[in-house]
Amino acid sequence: MSELMRGLNTMQEYSLLIGGKAGEGINTAGLSIAGLFSSLGYRVYMYFDYPSLIRGGHNFAIIRAADRPIGAHRTRVDVLLALDRKTIETHKERIDGKTTVIYDSSQVKEGMGYGLPLDDIIAEERASPITRNSAMLGALARVAGIDREILEDVLRAAVPEKHLDSNLRVAARGYSAVESVFSVKQLDAPALPVLTGNEAAGLGLVYGGLDTYVAYPMTPSSGVLHFLAGRAEDLGIRVIHPENEISVILMALGLAYTGERAAVGTSGGGFCLMTEGLSFAGMSEMPVTIVLSQRPGPSTGVPTYTAQSDLHFALNAGQGEFPRLVVAPGDPHEACAWSATALMLSWRYQVPAIILMDKTLAEGACSFDLDASTPPRDHEPLLEDGEGEYRRYRLTEDGVSPLAFPGMEGVTVKANSYAHDERGFTTEKAEEIRALQEKLLRKAGSLKAELEGYQTVKTYGAPDAARTIICWGSQKWVCIEAAAGVGARVVQPVVLAPFPVEAWSKAMAGAGEVVCVENNATGQVARLLREHGFDPGRSILKYDGRPFAVDELTARLEEVFV
Numbered sequence: 001m002s003e004l005m006r007g008l009n010t011m012q013e014y015s016l017l018i019g020g021k022a023g024e025g026i027n028t029a030g031l032s033i034a035g036l037f038s039s040l041g042y043r044v045y046m047y048f049d050y051p052s053l054i055r056g057g058h059n060f061a062i063i064r065a066a067d068r069p070i071g072a073h074r075t076r077v078d079v080l081l082a083l084d085r086k087t088i089e090t091h092k093e094r095i096d097g098k099t100t101v102i103y104d105s106s107q108v109k110e111g112m113g114y115g116l117p118l119d120d121i122i123a124e125e126r127a128s129p130i131t132r133n134s135a136m137l138g139a140l141a142r143v144a145g146i147d148r149e150i151l152e153d154v155l156r157a158a159v160p161e162k163h164l165d166s167n168l169r170v171a172a173r174g175y176s177a178v179e180s181v182f183s184v185k186q187l188d189a190p191a192l193p194v195l196t197g198n199e200a201a202g203l204g205l206v207y208g209g210l211d212t213y214v215a216y217p218m219t220p221s222s223g224v225l226h227f228l229a230g231r232a233e234d235l236g237i238r239v240i241h242p243e244n245e246i247s248v249i250l251m252a253l254g255l256a257y258t259g260e261r262a263a264v265g266t267s268g269g270g271f272c273l274m275t276e277g278l279s280f281a282g283m284s285e286m287p288v289t290i291v292l293s294q295r296p297g298p299s300t301g302v303p304t305y306t307a308q309s310d311l312h313f314a315l316n317a318g319q320g321e322f323p324r325l326v327v328a329p330g331d332p333h334e335a336c337a338w339s340a341t342a343l344m345l346s347w348r349y350q351v352p353a354i355i356l357m358d359k360t361l362a363e364g365a366c367s368f369d370l371d372a373s374t375p376p377r378d379h380e381p382l383l384e385d386g387e388g389e390y391r392r393y394r395l396t397e398d399g400v401s402p403l404a405f406p407g408m409e410g411v412t413v414k415a416n417s418y419a420h421d422e423r424g425f426t427t428e429k430a431e432e433i434r435a436l437q438e439k440l441l442r443k444a445g446s447l448k449a450e451l452e453g454y455q456t457v458k459t460y461g462a463p464d465a466a467r468t469i470i471c472w473g474s475q476k477w478v479c480i481e482a483a484a485g486v487g488a489r490v491v492q493p494v495v496l497a498p499f500p501v502e503a504w505s506k507a508m509a510g511a512g513e514v515v516c517v518e519n520n521a522t523g524q525v526a527r528l529l530r531e532h533g534f535d536p537g538r539s540i541l542k543y544d545g546r547p548f549a550v551d552e553l554t555a556r557l558e559e560v561f562v
Contacts, residue, residue, distance in 0.1 A: 012067045014042075014144070014184065015074050017091060018136060019060035020083030022053045028158075029081075029133035030061025034194045034365060036141065036154045037065035041187030043367040044194060045477075047073045047360070047547065052219075052304045058086050067187055071331050071366055071477025075549045078182075079143060081136045082108060083118075100181050102139045104132065114139060114178045121173045127166040134159075134167040138174030145183035148175055195368040197361035197474075198223030200332035201291055204339030208376060209347075211260040212238040214252045216245050219303045220359040221265040221293035245270035249277030249288070256286045257415050259405035263343060265291040268310050269300065275317045278352055282322030282440075284415040285393065285401065287346040287353075287381075291339070294358040296545045305545030306359035308473055308519040311528065314354050315497050321437070323444035325353040326497035330458075330476030333372050334494065335361065341454070344379035349400055349447045356496070358519065360547040361474040384411060391422040395435060399443030448498040456500035457507045461489030466512040467561055470536055472496070472525045474547065475517050482553040486561050493525070499532055508534065515540050515560050519547060 014037070018029050027048050034044040042065040051057040062073040077094045080087070082103040088095075088111065095101065101113030108115065116139060118132045125131075134155065141151040152168060159167045195203075202224045205213065215225040229239040242248050245266055252262040266274060271292050281288050292314055296307040314326050327342055329335040339355050346353035384390055384404035390411040394401045404411045414424025419436055421427045460480050467488035471479040479490045491507050493500065508514075514537025516526045521543040526536035540556050542548055548556075 013070070014065045014079075015077045016063045016065075016079040016081065016140065017060055017077045017087075017094060018063075018081040018083070018133075019058065019087030019091065021055065022050060022057045022059050023055040024059070024083055025130050025133050026050070026059040026061055026083075029136065030063055031194060031365060032133070032137055032154060032158050033061075033063045033140065034065075035158060036137065036146065036151065037063070037184070038194055038367060039150055039154055039191050040146070040184060041189035041191060042066060042184075043069050043189075043192070044365075045070045045072065045367075046194070046365040048363055048365075049546070050304050052302075058090060060087065060091070067189075069367070070481070071364075072481055072548070072550050075551050079140060081140060082111070083132060083136070084108070100143050102136060102143065102178065114143070116174055116177055121170060125166060125169045125173065127170050128163070131163075131167050131170040134171040135174035138171035139178045141171075142175045142178045143181045145180045148172070151175065192367040192369050194365050195332050196223055196363055196365045197329075197332045197335045197357060198293075198363065199227045200336040200368060201329075201339045201355060201357065201362075202227045203370075204336035205263050205289065205291075205343055206235050206237060207336065208340030208343035209261050210237055210263055210343060212240060212252075212255050212262045213265070214240045214242065214248050214255070214262060215265040216242060216248050216270060218245070218265075218267045218270045220295060220306075220362040221267055221291055221357070223362060224265045224291055245273040246277065249274040252288045253277060253281055253284070253286050256288055257406070257413070259403075261287075261343060261347060263289040263291065265293070267293050267295055267303075268297050268313065271310070271313070271317065279318035279320060279322070280417045281352045282318060282320065282324070283417050283419075285350040286415060287350050289339075289343045289346050289353045289355065291355045291357065293362045294356070296543070302545045304359070306474070306519060306547055307543065307545065308358055308475070308524065309521070309543075311356065311496065311520075311524040314356050315528070322440050323349070323351050323447060324497055325349075325351060325447065325495070326356055327353070327495050328356040328473040329361065329494065330471075330473055330492055331361070332366055332368050336368075336370070337376060338494065340376040341379075344376060345447065345450070347381045348379035349443055349450075350381070350403070351443065351447065356473065358474050360519070364474070384408065389423075392424045393420060393422050393436070393439070395422055395439055397442070398446040399439050399441070400446060444498060448500075451495055451498065451500060452502070454495070456493065456495035457503040458492045458494060459489060459507050460492075463489065464510070465489040468508070468511040468514045468537075469557070470514060470516040470525070470529075472518070475519060478548045478550055478553050479517055481550045482548075482557055485554045486557045488557070488561070496525075496528065499528065501532055504529075504532070504534065513537070513561060515557065517541075517548070517553065519543065
């Protein structure tokens with residue numbers, strides 16, 4: 001058994017949940033709790049659940065902290081922080097005799113555990129209602145035996161200066177209102193920042209040479225837009241918010257035509273509107289990178305929940321046949337590394353690249369170590385050498401033509417969505433149409449050969465395990481942890497197009513009994529594997545808009561592995 005999976009059996013960990021209404025800052029409170037444990041050297045993961053409402057409804061965040069890397073949540077919690085009665089009622093199955101409950105006694109009249117009169121505290125401290133979260137954070141710190149100084153340091157890092165004093169006062173009231181129940185020890189490990197998958201993908205795009213990010217807000221990809229827009233000046237990039245997704249893709253292609261590295265972000269409905277532009281990119285051989293975050297569908301679906309149901313849409317979107325790169329990172333570290341790589345490969349081979357994420361990965365947060373994100377290789381595009389007549393679509397052995405951009409001396413740069421000859425002029429001649437299509441196919445082969453030098457398929461656990469779990473994307477970590485409980489290894493394809501057939505064959509050698517875990521109803525990666533001649537085994541599927549919890553998946557695996 002690998003060191004990682006052996007450690008998962010003995011880890012020290014804590015699970016916490018904070019819940020309340022939309023508009024009460026539950027996501028921010030969850031990130032503050034994550035920051036509190038991160039400051040003590042723990043590796044954290046946070047899952048955020050919320051309905052499509054601006055105010056009201058029920059929001060909650062589950063924060064898990066452990067002494068080893070993690071990337072999934074469990075059902076049971078050690079501490080439940082309830083800002084309203086609905087939180088307690090909704091999460092009864094997470095509470096047992098060892099759970100400490102802290103609740104707002106202004107809202108919950110009959111509760112077990114520690115009741116905080118938040119209305120009175122807020123009034124007496126003349127603080128904003130949103131500071132209720134700081135009272136809860138203070139109470140949590142005392143229950144967990146965490147020094148008040150550490151709590152105050154976390155608040156100073158998270159709260160704007162003009163609101164800091166009131167938050168510190170309210171947190172102190174929460175701290176003094178409860179007693180210590182257990183003791184969270186300081187670990188001998190560095191504190192790491194806590195990033196969402198969206199933030200990590202944004203950093204990766206910048207790392208890959210991003211010049212301009214173009215997007216129309218669409219859950220769950222909007223976090224990339226907000227993150228990059230808030231830091232555009234520091235990062236030296238431009239961020240543009242056009243009027244709709246059609247404008248987004250066409251603007252990105254226009255930027256690429258002028259030599260700017262552009263990326264866009266969207267979800268399924270927006271990607272629908274982009275597909276004609278995607279086909280234009282395929283025919284005109286203009287690079288564009290698309291962050292595509294999945295959510296349940298069809299149509300509007302359930303916009304604030306999660307699914308892995310757009311795989312074949314991403315693989316087949318657009319008319320005609322043209323190469324594309326599709327990658328599915330499994331955690332923020334992979335999101336950072338593969339976003340950079342996807343953008344650079346898109347430019348090297350002049351193809352569209354799709355970074356396939358989902359709500360679980362995009363909006364989930366975990367400890368992030370930039371050094372653990374594999375640095376991408378440098379992939380400079382083949383630029384025009386200035387010798388002879390410039391032919392934008394020159395027929396080359398590898399299918400990749402030299403690039404030139406408007407303004408370069410002595411060249412005319414054409415971009416044509418119609419079938420065209422080497423110079424970019426429209427054609428309907430049979431031999432030129434055939435040559436163009438064969439050029440695109442050679443380019444696809446060159447991209448596939450390039451990817452053989454990457455870790456396109458990852459494995460975790462003992463190589464000689466008699467059981468194998470296949471997963472992709474955000475299911476990576478829940479499968480790694482559940483696999484340790486059933487004596488299995490995990491195989492994860494990161495690149496889904498062009499599919500790494502040889503790497504997959506090698507990874508699956510001696511696989512034994514196989515199951516395929518996915519967050520969709522039809523087994524989409526299992527279908528992809530069958531298309532390439534591989535047996536994906538039995539499917540374990542979840543399609544209610546929520547990701548698997550570790551204990552939930554473990555139970556499902558025990559039913560299958562008999």
